[in-house]
Amino acid sequence: MSGPRGETAGPVRVLVAEDDVEMLELLTRVLDEEGYDVLSAHDGHQALAKIDEGGFDVVLSDVRMPGPDGMEVLRRAMARRLHQPVILMTAFGSIGSAVEAMRAGAYHYLAKPFNLDELLEILRGAAEQIRQRRSLRDEAGDGAFPIVFRSPAMARLLALVSEVASSSASVLITGASGTGKELLARAVHAASERRRRPFVPVDCGAIPEGLLESELFGHCRGAFTGAVSDRPGIVETADGGTLFLDEVGNLPASMQAKLLRFLNDRRFRRVGEARERAVDVRVVSASNRDPVELAAEGRFRDDLYYRLAVFSLHIPSLSERREDIPPLVYHFIRRFNAEGGYAVEGVRQDALDLLSDAPWPGNVRQLENVTERAVILRKAGLLQPVDLPLELQSVGGAEPGRTLEDLERQHILQLLEECGGNRSRVARILGISRRTVYRKLRQYGVDSED
Ligand SMILES: Nc1ncnc2c1ncn2[C@@H]1O[C@H](COP(=O)(O)OP(=O)(O)OP(=O)(O)O)[C@@H](O)[C@H]1O
Numbered sequence: 001m002s003g004p005r006g007e008t009a010g011p012v013r014v015l016v017a018e019d020d021v022e023m024l025e026l027l028t029r030v031l032d033e034e035g036y037d038v039l040s041a042h043d044g045h046q047a048l049a050k051i052d053e054g055g056f057d058v059v060l061s062d063v064r065m066p067g068p069d070g071m072e073v074l075r076r077a078m079a080r081r082l083h084q085p086v087i088l089m090t091a092f093g094s095i096g097s098a099v100e101a102m103r104a105g106a107y108h109y110l111a112k113p114f115n116l117d118e119l120l121e122i123l124r125g126a127a128e129q130i131r132q133r134r135s136l137r138d139e140a141g142d143g144a145f146p147i148v149f150r151s152p153a154m155a156r157l158l159a160l161v162s163e164v165a166s167s168s169a170s171v172l173i174t175g176a177s178g179t180g181k182e183l184l185a186r187a188v189h190a191a192s193e194r195r196r197r198p199f200v201p202v203d204c205g206a207i208p209e210g211l212l213e214s215e216l217f218g219h220c221r222g223a224f225t226g227a228v229s230d231r232p233g234i235v236e237t238a239d240g241g242t243l244f245l246d247e248v249g250n251l252p253a254s255m256q257a258k259l260l261r262f263l264n265d266r267r268f269r270r271v272g273e274a275r276e277r278a279v280d281v282r283v284v285s286a287s288n289r290d291p292v293e294l295a296a297e298g299r300f301r302d303d304l305y306y307r308l309a310v311f312s313l314h315i316p317s318l319s320e321r322r323e324d325i326p327p328l329v330y331h332f333i334r335r336f337n338a339e340g341g342y343a344v345e346g347v348r349q350d351a352l353d354l355l356s357d358a359p360w361p362g363n364v365r366q367l368e369n370v371t372e373r374a375v376i377l378r379k380a381g382l383l384q385p386v387d388l389p390l391e392l393q394s395v396g397g398a399e400p401g402r403t404l405e406d407l408e409r410q411h412i413l414q415l416l417e418e419c420g421g422n423r424s425r426v427a428r429i430l431g432i433s434r435r436t437v438y439r440k441l442r443q444y445g446v447d448s449e450d
């Protein structure tokens with residue numbers, strides 16, 4: 001049996017960072033037996049250096065180490081390599097640090113002592129994710145459209161994509177606006193044997209009803225006013241490839257009937273022509289309204305629905321798969337850095353918390369826009385809450401800068417300035433004790449604690 005296979009060809013390469021020599025030896029031996037390649041680091045400095053070098057698929061790091069700790073290793077990995085799963089291990093596990101690690105993008109958090117089987121199970125999950133991503137990436141050629149995810153829901157969906165891609169069966173993709181339907185449609189195409197042939201999108205809602213038939217199926221010269229020459233339709237352009245019918249729920253009834261006929265045998269007639277033609281196309285369609293509901297409302301033919309949805313793939317809303325938010329944010333940071341020449345290194349924990357908890361009605365597209373705006377504002381360093389739109393800054397709590405406490409702080413600090421730093425005068429004006437003034441100034445970090 002061959003071992004788990006990694007992002008680079010060959011076995012999965014695990015970077016193990018652990019300062020306890022015996023533990024490192026044990027992990028190295030066990031992972032080696034399981035068919036993994038092990039790269040080892042004896043402390044945080046070595047771990048960071050290895051991360052910068054790259055060449056691994058998964059990171060397994062102790063949290064407490066001399067030098068930079070596991071959280072720093074995690075942050076560096078997120079900032080540099082972005083998609084490699086990072087698993088943290090610690091003997092000093094607490095719920096708080098586990099949550100912090102997961103939020104910062106850790107793939108998993110293991111409390112020591114742990115069972116080796118548990119570790120191997122987690123590694124198998126990570127290896128499977130790497131394998132799927134790798135096959136999709138390879139099949140997409142240069143990885144122009146990477147699908148970034150960490151949630152089990154998306155992992156399952158992509159596993160389905162690999163399975164359905166090899167057939168020519170019709171695929172219907174549903175999901176709310178901005179969830180990544182077009183991206184997934186491209187992934188289906190890229191993972192299929194048709195990948196070297198065209199992927200042709202048609203926005204069914206954007207073409208005027210009167211033109212739709214001739215756009216899709218073409219026309220011959222003189223078929224109607226303005227048809228000055230023979231013209232092939234979109235389905236012919238897509239021959240051998242994939243026809244992507246976006247917003248298929250918007251197809252007018254007359255076109256639904258014609259499309260159904262075409263789907264029965266992939267045969268059609270150009271408008272105004274008697275001759276029947278045939279093409280070989282795979283049809284992937286997408287809708288952000290549930291077609292079953294549309295059918296119930298009488299706006300979509302049941303029989304067409306069944307034709308289109310031989311396989312149906314539903315993309316959950318981003319709020320149902322919040323684990324995907326941190327890797328998506330890092331993915332977009334990297335992309336906008338490259339596009340705009342910025343040097344943003346990552347996102348500060350408090351900003352990542354806001355992003356992780358936001359409602360995201362516009363799903364991934366909205367997250368993409370918010371990240372782009374933040375990268376443009378911040379330019380370098382770590383993204384911070386102030387770089388996010390106001391409505392995100394106030395998620396789940398009072399608006400920052402507007403609470404009673406905030407007003408009190410602003411007022412006291414302003415008075416302090418007006419009184420030239422004289423704390424007794426501030427106390428007199430406010431009608432409170434000097435001790436209270438001192439306490440508050442310590443809280444605000446104006447005075448030191450001792
Ligand atoms: N998992 C993902 N990884 C990386 N990028 C993603 C992911 N999901 C969505 N995106 C990006 O988010 C944006 C929206 O995706 P896409 O256009 O595929 O969504 P859609 O569901 O077709 O939206 P709409 O319903 O508005 O047409 C695109 O820029 C896409 O690249």
Ligand SMILES: [Mg+2]
Nearest residue numbers: 181182246286
């Ligand atoms: Mg779309």
